[in-house]
Amino acid sequence: MKITAQEEYGLRILLRIARFGNEGGVSIPMISETEGLSAAYAGKLTRTLRMAGYINSTPGYKGGYVLSKPASEININQVMKALGGSLYSKEFCEDYSGISRLCTNSIDCSVRSLWQMIQFSVDQLLDKISLQDLIGNEKESNLNIQNTLALLYGK
DSSP states (O other): OOOOHHHHHHHHHHHHHHHHTTSOOBOHHHHHHHHTOOHHHHHHHHHHHHHTTSEEEEOSTTOEEEESSOGGGOBHHHHHHHHHOOSSOTHHHHHTOTTSSSOTTSSSOHHHHHHHHHHHHHHHHHHTOBHHHHSSOHHHHHHHHHHHHHHHHTO
16 A cells, blocks of 8 residues: 555645744745646646645735644544545455456455555544644644554553
């Protein structure tokens, strides 16, 4: 399983906008420069985030992109799904059926149960993490995620 470039850069852009806070909007040129992306790609990702309802664009001299709601209300699982979809979905088996129309293991598939369990575990974790949990530095974010894991798994 891989995190796509769109998911990685989209989340980084959302974090950049969140960290900028109420100091005005974050422009495409600023995003492009700070994240090392082309302006076109930064524009594509901000459009995806705007269409999903996570950011708003503001016009004018101090315009740019701002969060559409507080960072504490932005669920990372939903953001990742808006940027790239689930790691595993019901269409997965159809997409990997080989040369046949139906997968040869469509009736009894032990591998499917593995992918479903991984997706369930990822969803459980990411559903508990908000954008606010990731705004700090790496050490702070790591602590927030460890606390989430401890609550989730009782350790």
